[in-house]
Amino acid sequence: MAQSTLTKFFTAQERRNLQSLYNTGELEAMILQMKSKSDHLDKVQLNIAVMGDVGSGKSTFINAMRDLRSNDQGAAPTGNEETWMEPTRYPYRALPNVQLWDLPGTNSFGFELNNYLKQVKFESFDFFIIVSQARFRENDAVIAKKIQEQGKEFYYIRSKIDNDTRSLKMQGADLNEGWSSIRRDCIINFQSVGVTLPDIFLISSFEREQYDFPKLKSTLARDLPNIQSNVFSLSIPKMMLEITEPKGSTLMTRVLLLAILSGIVGVVPVLAPFPVPMLVPVWYLFTTIVITVSGWIYLRKQLGLSDRLVPSLAKRGKRSGLQVRLKERGFKTKISPAVTNVLFGITTVTCMITGIKHGFSPMGISIFGTVSSFAFTCKLLKDSLNDRLETGQRLVQAALSRD
Numbered sequence: 001m002a003q004s005t006l007t008k009f010f011t012a013q014e015r016r017n018l019q020s021l022y023n024t025g026e027l028e029a030m031i032l033q034m035k036s037k038s039d040h041l042d043k044v045q046l047n048i049a050v051m052g053d054v055g056s057g058k059s060t061f062i063n064a065m066r067d068l069r070s071n072d073q074g075a076a077p078t079g080n081e082e083t084w085m086e087p088t089r090y091p092y093r094a095l096p097n098v099q100l101w102d103l104p105g106t107n108s109f110g111f112e113l114n115n116y117l118k119q120v121k122f123e124s125f126d127f128f129i130i131v132s133q134a135r136f137r138e139n140d141a142v143i144a145k146k147i148q149e150q151g152k153e154f155y156y157i158r159s160k161i162d163n164d165t166r167s168l169k170m171q172g173a174d175l176n177e178g179w180s181s182i183r184r185d186c187i188i189n190f191q192s193v194g195v196t197l198p199d200i201f202l203i204s205s206f207e208r209e210q211y212d213f214p215k216l217k218s219t220l221a222r223d224l225p226n227i228q229s230n231v232f233s234l235s236i237p238k239m240m241l242e243i244t245e246p247k248g249s250t251l252m253t254r255v256l257l258l259a260i261l262s263g264i265v266g267v268v269p270v271l272a273p274f275p276v277p278m279l280v281p282v283w284y285l286f287t288t289i290v291i292t293v294s295g296w297i298y299l300r301k302q303l304g305l306s307d308r309l310v311p312s313l314a315k316r317g318k319r320s321g322l323q324v325r326l327k328e329r330g331f332k333t334k335i336s337p338a339v340t341n342v343l344f345g346i347t348t349v350t351c352m353i354t355g356i357k358h359g360f361s362p363m364g365i366s367i368f369g370t371v372s373s374f375a376f377t378c379k380l381l382k383d384s385l386n387d388r389l390e391t392g393q394r395l396v397q398a399a400l401s402r403d
């Protein structure tokens with residue numbers, strides 16, 4: 001299931017288009033292309049992990065969802081013994097883009113939970129169904145928290161409810177009151193650990209027309225577009241990294257080249273000594289500023305971040321909240337952190353002037369000028385590049401996130 005995030009949402013041709021739009025600085029066009037995709041996610045494959053303790057009824061549940069019995073061909077193996085150690089994928093034909101993943105029991109392997117989650121690649125799943133039998137488990141609460149920490153969602157299933165029903169009947173208890181009490185218990189347990197309440201279903205995988213089984217299926221079908229859209233939103237940072245990575249490295253190399261150029265210019269006063277020594281710092285200041293500002297303009301153009309981009313996106317997307325979201329997420333195109341860089345520049349020039357006044361050799365001053373011009377240009381442009389890459393990412397996130 002190892003798949004790049006872009007591959008999950010975009011075809012090879014679409015990926016090439018996105019990459020080339022980004023490379024040519026057409027950020028707005030790239031965002032609009034991504035946005036048009038985010039409005040049509042019905043073909044995107046969704047990986048749903050079915051999790052729970054050993055023997056909680058995960059595999060039997062998956063079979064029931066697929067209208068299969070344990071002995072049918074293609075059914076997930078079930079049984080009273082620990083049955084499955086590898087995450088296994090089963091297609092869910094009722095929703096053709098949904099894959100149900102049968103995971104080993106959360107308390108299997110003898111691993112502690114964090115190792116288990118690593119082993120089953122927990123973070124690669126899009127949605128979760130936690131299956132629990134008989135009573136609320138500690139692992140269920142921890143997993144629920146971890147799912148919500150990732151910004152993802154889950155359903156909670158109390159399985160084998162036919163067994164609970166049988167017990168209630170044997171005790172002569174009111175069935176509706178008994179089921180309500182099970183539901184209440186789940187709610188109290190989730191609330192006590194600070195988990196936002198999920199949809200809770202009481203089901204029996206042996207009685208697919210009873211209890212909450214039909215409701216579970218219809219709820220999943222109804223929620224699917226929202227789940228897909230949430231998964232898309234959550235994936236934007238990773239997708240942007242994949243898109244920006246090649247150009248980011250190229251631009252970083254160019255920043256280094258500009259910084260080297262800035263340093264080389266520092267050799268000029270040694271080759272052709274200036275008649276007025278005080279012109280030396282002015283020369284350094286002038287050349288460094290010219291090269292840095294040119295580099296800054298170049299980066300700005302290369303990354304397609306213009307001042308008219310935000311209003312234009314807000315207008316074209318007809319999304320009134322966009323401007324506000326961009327503001328909240330700190331959209332900015334200024335050089336940052338400007339203050340440190342200005343202080344660095346002032347200190348350099350002051351050192352030079354002091355050096356000249358105290359009669360330092362032209363060679364010494366030149367070496368100092370070369371090194372500081374290189375360092376200043378490199379630092380300022382690197383900061384600016386990183387800031388712009390981050391801003392582009394925030395802009396895309398804000399433009400594509402759900403209202």
Ligand SMILES: Nc1nc2c(ncn2[C@@H]2O[C@H](COP(=O)(O)OP(=O)(O)OP(=O)(O)O)[C@@H](O)[C@H]2O)c(=O)[nH]1
Nearest residue numbers: 054055056057058059060078079082083105160205
């Ligand atoms: N009564 C009843 N028994 C069930 C139900 N679901 C599963 N079982 C039984 O519970 C036992 C374990 O079910 P599995 O589906 O294999 O459980 P699992 O969670 O996949 O187990 P592992 O893969 O070993 O972690 C089997 O004997 C099933 O027949 C149910 O809804 N009602």
Ligand SMILES: [Mg+2]
Nearest residue numbers: 058059083084
């Ligand atoms: Mg199983």
